[in-house]
Amino acid sequence: MTDRSKQERDQRALDALFVSQLRRHERCDEVDVDHLPKLTKEEKEALESLGPDFIGRLLAGNVQPIRDDSPVENEELLCAGGMSYGMNRADIDEGTAEEIERKRNEIIEKHNKKVEQNE
């Protein structure tokens, strides 16, 4: 084997190693949360840029879907809750909507109190 062909073989082996590790299948109900990549300082700052009231705004309906990001893939969430997950797509009736609104207001109030306490 010449040096050149040996070098090429090693490069191809390296390609195969990286591809096999980076394309390793991971079931969504078997995520190894202990080995997810750590965030850099910049990435943590990006996450924190959402703000401490992100969930409060989201629950209040003040976080809108990203316009150019409507899903192009609408498959069932098969590994999340199994076959019964299809029920999650049912329409919301008026009574339920009112109940959700009441609960949402309660939660926003609790959330705001919590934020005030932390400040």
Place this chain on the structure above:
Amino acid sequence: MPAATGWFDQYAGVAMTAHNPVSEAELEAVFENDPDFGVEALFEDYGETVFRYIKKHGWGLQHADWLDVLQQTMLELTVKARSPGFDHRKPLSIVFTIASRRIKDKLRRKKHQPNSDPDAILDYVAKDYAGSEFAMKWKYADNIHWEDFRQALHEIIATLPGKQLIVARVFVDNYEDFRERDTYGPLAELVSKVTGEAETVAGVKSAWHEAKAKIVRELTRRGFNFFETE
């Protein structure tokens, strides 16, 4: 992330702290009783975990894209959790599943064409390993913690500069197609679609080799020193 303050003890029955995140079973109980609290509890204790998941699978995208995915994921989770008949089991699996879908959407919108079949690469990986002393070293090494290796690989690859990162993502996503034709021509074409510029074969090949050299250097620095050959 703000520190948890034990405010959902009423559902979980135990005091929560930043160092004692609510378990998935406890999250289920929260979601069952109050979906909005479930969303809040999940983000409080697992928001960073979900973002790390997005970093792992959305490598090659920008930080702003990861944030878009995270926001979209939490929005969808909220809508689903509020729906009548919501199956509150495995809420973390649900959020990872939504995130996974939205990452694929984002990659496609950025003109990536990821092949998702993990089995499609097996024959080509075996062929590329064949005859390499390099590959024999890591294939039969018994002291490699592959979970740690993959974590390090994802951390390192995310630090590659723009063009190298895009080339790496396209190469990994379409490896079997390139190996089938044994040329870098298709890689240049696919990278051109992502960058919107006419990329040359020599340019993408060089970028991929530079990226690999950087990854190997950093992996070696972190203690994965099986890349050296005698």
